[in-house]
Amino acid sequence: MQEQEKLERFELTVLPHFREAYGLARWLTRNEQDAEDVVQEAYLRAFRFFDGVRGIDCRPWLFTIVRNTYYTWRKRSRHDVNVIALDEHVEERADAVSDPDVKLLQSVDTDRLRRCIDLLPAEYREVLLLREFEDLSYKEIATVTGLPLGTVMSRLSRARGRLQACVIACSKEGSNDLQ
Amino acid sequence: MTCSEARPLLDPSVDGELDLRAALEVELHVAGCADCARALAACQAISVGVRAARPVVVLPAGLEARVRRAVRSEARAAPAAGKAHSPWRRTLLAAAASLFVVSGAFALWMLAGSQADDTVARDAIASHVRSLMADHLTDVPSSDQHTVKPWFEGKLDFAPPVVDLTDADYPLVGGRLDYVGDEPAAAIVYMRRRHPINLFVRRSTGNVDAPVLTRSTRGFAVVEWTSGGTAYCAVSDISADELTAFATLVRDRTASAPQR
Numbered sequence: 001m002q003e004q005e006k007l008e009r010f011e012l013t014v015l016p017h018f019r020e021a022y023g024l025a026r027w028l029t030r031n032e033q034d035a036e037d038v039v040q041e042a043y044l045r046a047f048r049f050f051d052g053v054r055g056i057d058c059r060p061w062l063f064t065i066v067r068n069t070y071y072t073w074r075k076r077s078r079h080d081v082n083v084i085a086l087d088e089h090v091e092e093r094a095d096a097v098s099d100p101d102v103k104l105l106q107s108v109d110t111d112r113l114r115r116c117i118d119l120l121p122a123e124y125r126e127v128l129l130l131r132e133f134e135d136l137s138y139k140e141i142a143t144v145t146g147l148p149l150g151t152v153m154s155r156l157s158r159a160r161g162r163l164q165a166c167v168i169a170c171s172k173e174g175s176n177d178l179q
Numbered sequence: 180m181t182c183s184e185a186r187p188l189l190d191p192s193v194d195g196e197l198d199l200r201a202a203l204e205v206e207l208h209v210a211g212c213a214d215c216a217r218a219l220a221a222c223q224a225i226s227v228g229v230r231a232a233r234p235v236v237v238l239p240a241g242l243e244a245r246v247r248r249a250v251r252s253e254a255r256a257a258p259a260a261g262k263a264h265s266p267w268r269r270t271l272l273a274a275a276a277s278l279f280v281v282s283g284a285f286a287l288w289m290l291a292g293s294q295a296d297d298t299v300a301r302d303a304i305a306s307h308v309r310s311l312m313a314d315h316l317t318d319v320p321s322s323d324q325h326t327v328k329p330w331f332e333g334k335l336d337f338a339p340p341v342v343d344l345t346d347a348d349y350p351l352v353g354g355r356l357d358y359v360g361d362e363p364a365a366a367i368v369y370m371r372r373r374h375p376i377n378l379f380v381r382r383s384t385g386n387v388d389a390p391v392l393t394r395s396t397r398g399f400a401v402v403e404w405t406s407g408g409t410a411y412c413a414v415s416d417i418s419a420d421e422l423t424a425f426a427t428l429v430r431d432r433t434a435s436a437p438q439r
Contacts, residue, residue, distance in 0.1 A: 007254040011247070018243050023236040036242055043246045044253055048398050049416055051308065061373055097217040105224035110232045117232065131194065132229040138196050146348070146372040157190045160225045167225075 010050050013058050014043075020059065020134070021066050027129050028070045030118060042069040060136065063144045067126065074122075101168055108167050116166035124159035131156055180208040182215055189219050193226050299412060300394035300401040302359045307377045307399065307414040310355065310366065316375060317353030317368055327354040331365050339365035339380040340409070342432040349376065349425060359412065369425070376415040376425060383410035390426035395419050402426040406434065 021042060026035040046065045117125060130141045138156075142149045185208045191197050192205045209216045310316050319330040328341040334356055343351060349369040357366040359379050367378040385405040390413075394401040400419040403412045404426060413426050 003254050007251065010250065015243075015247065015250075018246070019236055019238060022238055022242065026236065027234075032239060036239060039242070040246050040249060043250055047250045047253055051311075051398070064373060096214060097221045099217065102217050102220045102224065105221050105228065108224075108228050110228075113228050113232045114234075117229065128229065132226060133233045138191070138194065143373055148348070153187075153191065156194075157187070160190065160222055163225050163229070164221055 006050060007047075010047055014046055014050065014062060017059055017062050018043075021062055024063055024066050024129070024134065025070060027133060028067070028122075028126060029073075034073070038070050038073050039066065041073065042066040045069060060140050060143050063130070063134070063136075064146075067144055097164075101164075104171055105164060105167060112167065112170055113163070116163050116170070119166060120159055120162055124155050124162065127152055127155040128159040128163075180204045182208075182212060185209065185212070185215050186218065189215070189222050192219070193222050299359060299403065299410075303377070303379050303401055303412045303414045304394070304396070304399050306357050306359060306364075306366070306379065307375075310357070310368075310377060311375065316355065318355045320353040322351050322353075324351060327351065327367065330354055331356075335363055335365055337382045337409070339367065340433040341367055342429060344369060344425075344428060344432065347428055349428070371415065371417050371421065371425070374415055374417045376413055376417065376422070378429065379412040379414070381410045381412075383408060385410060390423055390430060392419050392423055404430060406430060409433075 018039075022035060022039045025038040025042065026032065029035045029038055042062075042065045046062055049065070117128070120128065126145065127141055127147075130136045130144060131138075136144065138149055138152050141147075141152045141156075145152065147155075185205055188197060188201060188205050192202055197205065209219050319327055321327050321330075322345070324341040324343045328338070331339055331354060341351070341354070345351065349371055352368040352370050352375065355366040355368065357364050357377075357379065359381060362381050365380040367380060369376040369378065383405045387406050388404055390402050390404040390411075392400060393403045398416050399414060400417070400422045401412060401414050402419075402422050402425075403410070405411065411426070411429065413422055413429070415422050415425075417425075
């Protein structure tokens with residue numbers, strides 16, 4: 001009886017976010033098959049923990065679960081290839097940007113940018129994707145990732161700095177190198 | 180505003196995260212500084228570019244239905260819906276349940292001495308769930324230990340220690356008067372990410388002992404310990420390991436903090 005009511009409430013409030021949850025899993029895992037596994041496990045977990053979440057905004061809550069499920073899954077399946085020990089204190093962004101660089105960044109093609117995004121360390125990539133793909137505020141990103149606000153800000157800034165460097169470097173090496 | 184002051188604010192200004200005054204100051208600085216203007220343009224270009232690179236999500240056919248089915252069968256497997264089960268399954272569940280009771284009893288027997296039985300843990304979970312369901316997490320919402328601690332004065336016949344754990348990422352949310360069993364208790368509420376932790380504090384005559392996980396069920400973990408004439412019981416839906424770490428931290432901090 002109670003379980004039935006919980007299920008109905010869950011299907012009404014959490015299931016409508018399925019597309020977004022899958023999208024996040026898809027971007028984090030970079031792979032459809034893995035994203036399916038992660039999103040299914042995340043939904044089962046979400047249902048188990050659903051008892052205590054009446055009345056809160058359920059999108060960031062669900063994203064938190066998807067993200068944590070992804071990290072658990074990654075650890076389990078040893079997909080840790082892209083985990084680079086991050087030195088949070090190293091300044092990544094070049095001080096000076098030239099006018100041609102700005103032009104280049106403004107006209108960068110989507111495929112090249114996607115390849116550069118995929119090259120980012122996972123810790124930077126997730127913050128960038130939560131901001132740009134999911135349009136979360138800094139505070140919401142802090143909630144989803146469990147990171148302090150300052151770390152969210154510096155990781156986002158570094159993610160963009162690395163993208164900028166990657167795009168500029170790629171175009172200087174010639175556009176065929178990465179294909 | 181100097182360049183070195185403006186630079187860290189460029190990303191937040193692109194993201195609309197600055198308050199009006201800071202946004203104006205950045206605007207003013209950028210208007211007079213070509214280097215920062217280019218840096219801002221680069222940042223904007225990256226942001227716009229990444230948004231444009233957002234792939235269209237194509238849901239794999241049947242995935243949503245599959246997940247919905249998985250959740251439904253999870254709901255059916257939950258003990259509350261026992262009526263719907265076939266007889267053999269009921270038997271299996273009963274067997275599993277008795278095994279659980281036996282192993283639970285064994286575990287408790289192993290713990291004998293620290294806790295007579297697990298009614299405290301069960302009551303604490305019930306109080307925890309109630310505090311979330313009724314949307315009544317705190318009577319005194321405050322992140323300041325010096326506000327929360329005096330609030331309990333006159334409401335309890337002991338002074339519960341309230342420690343600040345913000346530096347360890349367990350921000351204090353407030354306090355509440357509650358009961359564990361028939362005993363009045365101070366419920367001190369912390370957060371771990373989005374998950375509330377209820378720390379129930381009661382008077383105790385028990386011996387000093389270390390935090391021990393006394394119950395982990397239905398997604399809730401309970402960790403209990405006693406120290407200095409006070410019994411502590413932490414309940415949350417965070418992992419048992421994380422809750423034990425929290426408990427150890429509270430114990431260490433309450434031991435070193437000067438209490439009146």
